[in-house]
Each structure stands twice: as C-alpha cells, then as structure tokens.
Amino acid sequence: MTLKKPPRFAVLQLSGCAGCEVSLLNANEWIDQFDLAFMPLVTSAYDVPEVEVLLISGGVRSDEDLHNLRQAVKRTKKIVAVGTCAISGGVANLGNRDEVRRLFLSQTERHDLPRLLPKSQPVDTFVDVDLYLPGCPPTPELFMGALLGPEDFVASKTVCQECGRKKLKDMKPAHLTGSRGGEVDPDICLINQGYLCVGSSTRGGCRALCTRPGHPCVGCRGPSDILIEKDSQVWLESIQRIFAAMTDIPAEEIHEALLSPQLSLFLFQFSDYAGTGQAPRPKEKVL
C-alpha cells in the first residue's frame, strides 16, 4: 500500500504580532493532513525549504523582511498572504502616517540590525499572491479553509449575515454610543444600540466572533465581495447609507468617526490599498 505524502507547507513570518501563527496553532487538524516544514515560531528551521504552500504573515517593514520574502517565494508553488498586515497593512498603517513615520525613523537608527524601510508594505507590493486570507487574525477555521481548499469554504457574504442579532425598525439612536454604553443588549443589533459597527459591509467567514459577544465589527476581514473591487469611497458610502437608514445619528458624526485614526486599522485600506495605486484584488483570490 502506498500512502499519499501529505503536502508540505511553510509559514514565513515578516513584521507582525504572530497572532496569525497562534491562530494557525489552534487549527490543529492540520497535524494529520499536512507536513509543517518551516515555521520558526515552532520549528528549529532557519531557511524555507521547497514546499507546496507558503503562508506569509506580517508586513514588509525591514530590508530583512524583503530579503526573506524574495528568497522564500522561489521555493513554493502557491503563495497565501494571511492576515491584515500582509494584505493591506492593518495596524501598521497607523505607523505609515507621515507625522508618525518621520519621528519613528529618526528614533530607530541602530547598528548591525535590519534596516527599517520608509513604510510598512503589504506582501503583494513585491510578489504575486495566489490567495488572500484576510482577518486580524483569520480564525482557525479560515486557516483550515485556506489549506484544505478555499473553493469549498462556505460563508455568508457579510459579518452582518453571520451575526444573527435582531435589527429593530423603531430603535433609532440619536448619537454614537462610543464605548460607554454600559452592558450591551445580547440580542439586538449593535447599530440599533448606537455602536459604530461595520459588519454590514465587512466580509463574512469569521462567524461574527466579535459582534456576538457585543463588540462592534471593526472590519478586519476587509470589504465583502460586492465592494472588494471598488474603491474605498464606495465602501465608506455604503456604511453611511446603513447608518442613515437605521439611525438618527447626524451624517457628519458618522463620517468623522469612520475616518478617525483607529479605524484606519482596517477600514478603507483593502480596496484601493491605502493609496499605493495598485489594482484591486480580484474577489476570486480572496477567501
């Protein structure tokens, strides 16, 4: 009897928080189905060997990240960019603001260490990506989906559809609640409760794991298929329309809140890519 050899995969970690790797560790069904050839967080290997699939997490922040990325992609058949940092910058975009960047670079001159690049860049600025797996981090289930076959992964279009909270017609908040609303009602839509939740336009697949326990969606999975190939203005307007229909909150209040720095964590950076002028990612390539 000949056993089929399990496919080999590797995980290259660039500059990030390792949350993607920790999530992958929780998707432990891969142990029986895949051969993990390289993942410095858990193996003693220093170079990426030949593999079928290469998962890349983190942004390209230093010259060493760039070198490692260019070396690693030569040795794989398929490249999967995992997590928001690798795909669209994520939290690193907060550091790409000009006023922060100048201060940062002026303070971080060191000897004999990887040199920091002017900005943190997504992976596909430098190499072609076969599959994007957005999320901060992607859930273990999404990781399994990416490894086993993204075409078979079943998910709703948006986080909103996966959330299941009741939307009420007659509960219209007049202002945003901020985060000081006290206890969150467990069953009612967070927008009805005045929270700036963007789950209505955010890509599904996470099973609404933030909104169900009561935290508004911050959009870490990026835009849904309907919006993904359009520019960020369309995404912004779609959120504004939802709030106009479901609340009495003044449009300016929503606009200001949506464009505040903390939402640049995730929002509006995927489609037009935080101003790099790259073409939008085709939705077929995004899980």
Add this chain to the structure above:
Amino acid sequence: MTTLTFPLSRIEGHARVEIEVHEGEVISTRFQAMEKRGFNLMVQGAPAEQMPVIVPRICGVCSTAHHVASVKALEDAYGVQPPPLANQIRELLLLGQLIQNQATSLFVFTMPDRLGVESIFHITDEEADQTSQFNIAKRALMVRQLGTDLISLAGGQFIHPVKAVVGGVSSSIDQEKADAFRQRLKAALPLACELVDYYWEISLRMKDRIGTWGDDQPAYYISSTERDNPRYNSSIIRVMTPAGECCREFTANAFRKELTFEETDYSYAGRTSYQGGVIRANSLARANMTRSMGIRRADAYMRRLRREFGHPAHPILLFDLCRGIELVYAIELASQLLEVDFSHQEIDLHYTPRDGEGWGLVEAPRGPLIHHYVIEKGNIAFGEFIIPTVHNMLAIERALRVAAERYIHDDQVDLELEQAVGRVVRAFDPCIACATH
C-alpha cells in the same frame, strides 16, 4: 576577535544572539531584537477609548494582557472602578492567557530541546517515550487549547479579545457554558499534570546530560502577583533581593522612579535594571515571591520545587519548571473561579471619559506589564508600554555569558554552545514583538 552569531527559533519574534570571543575569552554576549513597529508612536492621536482594540495587536501571543492593561489604564485616567464580577472575568481572561502561554512555552518552544527533535510536530512515538504511549503533540495542543478557549469564553475571541471595556466587561459568561467549561478543565487537569510530570522528568534527564540547571548567579526578582495565592489582575509591583527579602513595593505610576530604563544601539528593545542590578521577571520570579499557590495540585509541585532547589531558587532552567506549576495552577484556579453565579450581577458601569493620565498594570505571563497613557481632547497624546521581557534583557545576556564561558575554551568551541544558547533564551521565554513593539 571572532563574532559567533546564533539565529533563534522557537521563541516569539525575530531575535538572535551574538557572542564576541577573543583568544578563548568571552568579550560580550548580546541578545538582539531584530524588528520594530513603533506602537508608542502609532497610537498617537488615536481616540483613547479605542486603545483596547488597537494595543492587543502589539502581540498575538500576549494580546490578552495588553487588552486588559489598556482598559485598566483608561479606568485609572477616568477614575472608574469596575464591579467585582467584571474583575473576576478579567482574571479568567488572564488565566486563559497563562494556560495558553505556559503550554506553548513548555511543549512547543522548549520540549524539543529536551527530546533533541526539530519541533513538537516531529516527535515520533519512539522518541517520545515507548512507555507513555501517547501522541505528545496532540495532547499538548489539547491542553494549550484550554487556554485559548477560556480566553474566547471570557473575552469573545482568543487572539485580540474584545470583551474587557472601560467600566467592566461588555457581556458576562453564559452560566451553562461556564459549567461545561469547568467540567472540561477538571477532566483535563490530570492530563496537564501528566504532561508536566513528563516535562519534569525529561528536564532531569537533560540536566544529567549537560551537568547543570543553568548556573548563573542570583538576581533581583520582580513581580506584581501577591504574596499569597497569585492573581494576575494585579495592582502592586514588588521587588525581591537576590537573598530573598522583599525590598520594595510600588504602584505602576512609580515605575520610572523605581526602575532604570536604557536603550542600546545593538537591539530594537531596551532594557531595565533595579538600582544598578540585574532583574528577573517571569515564572521563577513569581514562584520565588509567593508564599504558596493556595491550591492543592499546584502546591504539591511547589513543595517539590522548594524541596529540590530551596527558596529562593536561582538556576535558569527552573523558569521552565515553574511554568509547569503555573499551568496546573491556572487550570485549577480557573475551574474554581468559574463556579460563581455569572447572571444577575452588575458587569459594567457607566462612566464619563475625561482627559488626564492613567497607568494600567497586569501580571502577564512574562511579568508585570504596564500601559501608560496621557489623554488630551479624548485622544492619546502620549503612550508607552513597559514590557516584562525588557526587564529580563540584562538577565538573559548575563546568563548567556555564563553559558558562553562554559562552552568556549582557549582552543575550541564546544558544539553544545548552540543548544545552550537556545535553552538559556527560551528559559526566559522572551517576547520580541512585545519588547520592541
């Protein structure tokens, strides 16, 4: 002069060790953190109330500790005291973090050193142990998953949790889920103990092979857990002298006065010292600074530790054994804390945000973690993160020097040095993403 460079894996983040040698004499040992993202600057201008969402992204391994520290810093600035049940849920979050972290460090990071394998996923049943007959990787990950599932239960999701909010928590824990999880913890406790026993045994075997538990000198110890029954949702930092006397207590807002921080030109992480002396944080510090664990199984391990190594104990590799004690402790304690009534109790208070300054402290798996924010017009004007790994930097480099001197001779370098470097660094379980943030 020759420089020996050792890249490191099986730790959190990108780091390496450089040892400078001249004619058999060790000139310097450097632990270099190789990455930097600049969170202290990235948070500038962000709305203060969003910090609990932003700062967990400092580190996916330690995100829970940052989440809770951030909420506590805002509460300090706003003058809010969360209700008792919210504090209990936060303690459960931190215990989940501890289970996850200690299981990862023990089984994923350091067990391969003891078994001479590339990774826990490369342990064959023969290498593991003919008699034990179990798949170590799966069982270890099962125990680790107790931690991540506990974080999900108490925090909404296990990486970058969301449920701690200023004034409390956004939702309680469902009573049925709490009961079911308690049963799961109880059922898993013997399994965790078995793994810890096995870890202790292979550590003894390794010690016999290499002839040492890591013979560095005593150091100052720092922890924010209390004298009795460690709790991780902490409020006071304590320092212990190398001889074992508690010499200082201070609150988070005094850290600048009590500790000395400096940058180095060869690493993206800084380092701290206490009155010019080397400090150690993390599991061994807590074990040395607590009277007892206050729970049966964990105390049995603690007694064994003290019987075999005395009190306070100093060898480097005891950090790893102490992680095992804490793993058992966290599983036992979480199971106790889940017995409370989670319904019909206040979990969140209304509050009024205001400008000002706040400090938030928790005992993270690697030691005391402090977030310090200055808030102006509702936004962060200044933010800093005092990271436990940074307290251990001098201790790591000193321990590396001891190892280097042991294995570098006038005429040759013992090949064991590479293993020793890995063992020493992993004993401190440094987190580079946090240390450099």
